[in-house]
Amino acid sequence: MNNFIFLNPTRIIFGKGTENLVGxxxxxxxxxxxxxxxxxxxxxxxxxDTVVKSLKEAGVEFxxxxxxxxxxxxxxxxxxxxxxxxxxxxxxxxxxxGSAIDSAKAIAVGVPYDGDVWDFYIGKAxxxxxxxxxxxxxxxxxxxxxxxxxxxxxxxGWYKRGLTTDRIFPRFSILNPxxxxxxxxxxxxxxxxxxMAHIMERYFTNTKDVELTDRLCxxxxxxxxxxxxxxxxxxxxxxxxAEIMWTATVAHNNLLxxxxxxxxxxxxxxxxxxxxxxxxxxxxLAIVFPAWMKYVYKHDIERFAQFAVRVWxxxxxxxxxxxxxxxxxxxxKAFFSSIGLPVSLSEAGIDDSRLEEMADKCTSSDTHTxxxxxxxxxxxxxxxxKLAK
Amino acid sequence: MNNFIFLNPTRIIFGKGTENLVGxxxxxxxxxxxxxxxxxxxxxxxxxDTVVKSLKEAGVEFxxxxxxxxxxxxxxxxxxxxxxxxxxxxxxxxxxxGSAIDSAKAIAVGVPYDGDVWDFYIGKAxxxxxxxxxxxxxxxxxxxxxxxxxxxxxxxGWYKRGLTTDRIFPRFSILNPxxxxxxxxxxxxxxxxxxMAHIMERYFTNTKDVELTDRLCxxxxxxxxxxxxxxxxxxxxxxxxAEIMWTATVAHNNLLxxxxxxxxxxxxxxxxxxxxxxxxxxxxLAIVFPAWMKYVYKHDIERFAQFAVRVWxxxxxxxxxxxxxxxxxxxxKAFFSSIGLPVSLSEAGIDDSRLEEMADKCTSSDTHTxxxxxxxxxxxxxxxxKLAK
Numbered sequence: 001m002n003n004f005i006f007l008n009p010t011r012i013i014f015g016k017g018t019e020n021l022v023g024x025x026x027x028x029x030x031x032x033x034x035x036x037x038x039x040x041x042x043x044x045x046x047x048x049d050t051v052v053k054s055l056k057e058a059g060v061e062f063x064x065x066x067x068x069x070x071x072x073x074x075x076x077x078x079x080x081x082x083x084x085x086x087x088x089x090x091x092x093x094x095x096x097x098g099s100a101i102d103s104a105k106a107i108a109v110g111v112p113y114d115g116d117v118w119d120f121y122i123g124k125a126x127x128x129x130x131x132x133x134x135x136x137x138x139x140x141x142x143x144x145x146x147x148x149x150x151x152x153x154x155x156x157g158w159y160k161r162g163l164t165t166d167r168i169f170p171r172f173s174i175l176n177p178x179x180x181x182x183x184x185x186x187x188x189x190x191x192x193x194x195x196m197a198h199i200m201e202r203y204f205t206n207t208k209d210v211e212l213t214d215r216l217c218x219x220x221x222x223x224x225x226x227x228x229x230x231x232x233x234x235x236x237x238x239x240x241x242a243e244i245m246w247t248a249t250v251a252h253n254n255l256l257x258x259x260x261x262x263x264x265x266x267x268x269x270x271x272x273x274x275x276x277x278x279x280x281x282x283x284x285l286a287i288v289f290p291a292w293m294k295y296v297y298k299h300d301i302e303r304f305a306q307f308a309v310r311v312w313x314x315x316x317x318x319x320x321x322x323x324x325x326x327x328x329x330x331x332x333k334a335f336f337s338s339i340g341l342p343v344s345l346s347e348a349g350i351d352d353s354r355l356e357e358m359a360d361k362c363t364s365s366d367t368h369t370x371x372x373x374x375x376x377x378x379x380x381x382x383x384x385x386k387l388a389k
Numbered sequence: 390m391n392n393f394i395f396l397n398p399t400r401i402i403f404g405k406g407t408e409n410l411v412g413x414x415x416x417x418x419x420x421x422x423x424x425x426x427x428x429x430x431x432x433x434x435x436x437x438d439t440v441v442k443s444l445k446e447a448g449v450e451f452x453x454x455x456x457x458x459x460x461x462x463x464x465x466x467x468x469x470x471x472x473x474x475x476x477x478x479x480x481x482x483x484x485x486x487g488s489a490i491d492s493a494k495a496i497a498v499g500v501p502y503d504g505d506v507w508d509f510y511i512g513k514a515x516x517x518x519x520x521x522x523x524x525x526x527x528x529x530x531x532x533x534x535x536x537x538x539x540x541x542x543x544x545x546g547w548y549k550r551g552l553t554t555d556r557i558f559p560r561f562s563i564l565n566p567x568x569x570x571x572x573x574x575x576x577x578x579x580x581x582x583x584x585m586a587h588i589m590e591r592y593f594t595n596t597k598d599v600e601l602t603d604r605l606c607x608x609x610x611x612x613x614x615x616x617x618x619x620x621x622x623x624x625x626x627x628x629x630x631a632e633i634m635w636t637a638t639v640a641h642n643n644l645l646x647x648x649x650x651x652x653x654x655x656x657x658x659x660x661x662x663x664x665x666x667x668x669x670x671x672x673x674l675a676i677v678f679p680a681w682m683k684y685v686y687k688h689d690i691e692r693f694a695q696f697a698v699r700v701w702x703x704x705x706x707x708x709x710x711x712x713x714x715x716x717x718x719x720x721x722k723a724f725f726s727s728i729g730l731p732v733s734l735s736e737a738g739i740d741d742s743r744l745e746e747m748a749d750k751c752t753s754s755d756t757h758t759x760x761x762x763x764x765x766x767x768x769x770x771x772x773x774x775k776l777a778k
Contacts, residue, residue: 001628001631001632001635002404003403003407004401004403004404005400005401005402005403006400006401007398007399007400007401008397008398009396009397009398010396011394011395011396012395012396013394014392014393014394014395014647014648015390015391015392015648016392017392208628209627209628209631209632211615211616212609212612212632212635212636215608215612216605216608216609216639219601219604219605219607219608220601220605222604223600223601223604226600227600238598239390239597239598242390242598242648243390243598243600246390246601246647246648247601250601250605250644255639258635259403259404259631259635
């Protein structure tokens with residue numbers, strides 16, 4: 001086990017009807033906020049009205065900034081920063097999924113910074129200060145509701161880059177599984193792939209002696225796998241929705257990675273796909289992860305066999321562990337397929353014309369590698385993209 | 390799953406050599422602290438010197454208050470409160486196990502309070518303010534390093550009572566598994582029983598649809614069970630010590646209880662035993678828990694069978710689940726025995742002369758029940774104590 005620091009100060013308010021608490025919870029931090037969200041979906045399900053009512057009752061003023069898109073854009077972040085500065089707003093309330101939250105976090109670090117907020121995402125500057133952020137979550141997927149991370153897409157070149165800093169943990173996140181009843185099945189499935197990927201990026205490690213976190217990862221994956229089909233079959237199954245929603249947060253609140261080296265190559269590769277083609281992040285992960293696994297599994301057949309046995313209930317083949325390992329990868333791929341996700345680039349309507357370009361961008365023209373489990377150069381990323389065709 | 394609030398803001402600094410960071414970490418919060426610890430053990434292992442050196446290098450002044458005993462005493466807490474008030478100290482640094490931390494937390498809530506600190510422990514007053522507390526942990530057991538709880542014993546009547554409030558989460562806790570190398574095996578075992586009990590108090594619940602937390606509990610128990618024998622056989626096995634230490638924190642940092650009703654009858658019953666006989670809390674739990682299980686298992690045979698199968702690898706008896714359930718209880722008892730703990734009152738040298746008195750105190754003269762899984766009145770507690778003879 002590696003030395004580590006673990007911190008997660010976000011207050012989680014979980015359960016039925018909890019969105020009604022948003023006004024009182026926000027009022028603890030601010031009298032005036034930026035209400036930040038996407039399009040019409042929160043209005044369609046009545047959540048917008050509930051939030052506005054709760055804020056008003058608590059005496060919290062707000063200015064709205066809607067229009068957050070999947071793979072949230074830098075241009076909207078810059079708008080948000082301007083509004084906050086002009087109106088003296090010192091708190092961002094995100095209502096939505098990971099995109100709204102990531103966008104809110106970007107605004108939060110941008111407001112008190114003199115330079116351009118993109119500096120933080122390309123490593124040109126370090127965050128020293130951030131406005132507090134609060135969350136009402138509508139999509140269990142990104143884990144951004146209790147993470148120190150934000151991913152933003154710069155339309156100028158379609159670069160998708162991430163920022164991680166302790167200063168952007170949300171102060172509170174309100175999680176009501178009922179708010180996810182109306183998610184289209186495809187979006188629930190994309191969220192599931194993202195959750196699964198957050199766990200797998202931590203699970204596939206070279207660090208030895210990590211029994212507790214191995215087992216916690218396996219528990220979290222099993223729970224997800226058991227509950228996603230139930231939610232797809234019956235969208236108002238509260239129990240299944242609740243398991244998925246809490247699993248999404250636990251998957252990415254840092255606990256599962258404590259004391260372990262992590263991988264993150266699949267996320268890096270996927271960012272290039274969704275950066276160019278603008279497909280859902282979860283769909284991209286469902287395409288990349290099985291291909292990545294096929295490319296790297298020989299690096300640690302035992303770990304892939306453990307994944308197969310403990311997560312997918314594959315029977316261990318004592319004479320041929322490699323067969324066990326491969327069965328686990330097949331099970332993962334079959335799971336993604338069964339919940340309606342593409343598991344190849346072609347299934348997502350992406351041809352092979354820009355594979356090299358993606359491999360190039362992913363490794364900054366082959367000047368650095370991605371991944372902690374196996375370090376991948378441009379050629380390796382290209383091979384994985386070919387396996388994903 | 391129940392609605393819940395989850396919060397755990399303690400910063401965990403985990404790994405080899407991390408005690409050297411205590412000065413710098415403390416300095417973020419205070420220039421002058423109360424250094425609070427037990428007896429000679431931290432001096433014997435050189436930890437006292439390391440902490441003092443680190444504080445001095447960081448320019449942190451300190452006043453010492455040593456003498457914390459197992460089942461920490463109210464009288465020492467009162468001394469600590471006086472010292473802090475007299476010397477204007479606004480931060481308590483606990484170096485030791487759960488007793489030192491619980492005592493530090495009691496001082497922390499007592500200093501800014503006008504009345505008697507015991508008021509908080511008997512429900513006569515609510516905590517509105519507390520000094521910040523920091524921790525260097527030496528015993529993985531109580532989980533107090535990342536919990537909002539403190540248990541104190543009032544020598545006037547030997548009442549052992551607990552306090553829970555968000556205000557007493559430590560600001561930081563330093564966890565170096567190497568500091569546990571010199572623990573006597575009996576103390577390691579007592580710690581293990583305490584950790585196991587913290588998980589089981591949450592595991593045995595009447596709440597339905599709690600798959601994720603069920604599995605997380607099972608993972609944490611399995612890891613503990615696998616690693617305690619290794620640490621006992623080889624006290625300097627870093628990997629085993631690290632698993633135990635991180636397991637102890639995860640067991641009691643509230644995550645495993647999210648969305649579930651909990652039990653805590655065994656803790657309440659044990660508090661009466663160690664309150665009167667002053668045996669180690671973990672030893673008392675090893676005695677009480679199997680007896681409690683035998684008394685209550687018929688309330689939910691399926692859950693006890695799940696415990697047997699998933700935690701103890703008992704093969705499920707499809708025609709006789711009760712047999713499976715009972716095997717799990719026997720496995721737990723055998724585990725406690727195998728690591729050198731008493732599993733009956735007689736093995737701990739306690740006769741049956743005061744069973745009724747304990748049952749009486751535990752239920753406040755039969756005016757209230759203990760336990761969430763099965764509500765136990767005085768007679769039920771008495772029966773459990775008889776089963777534990």
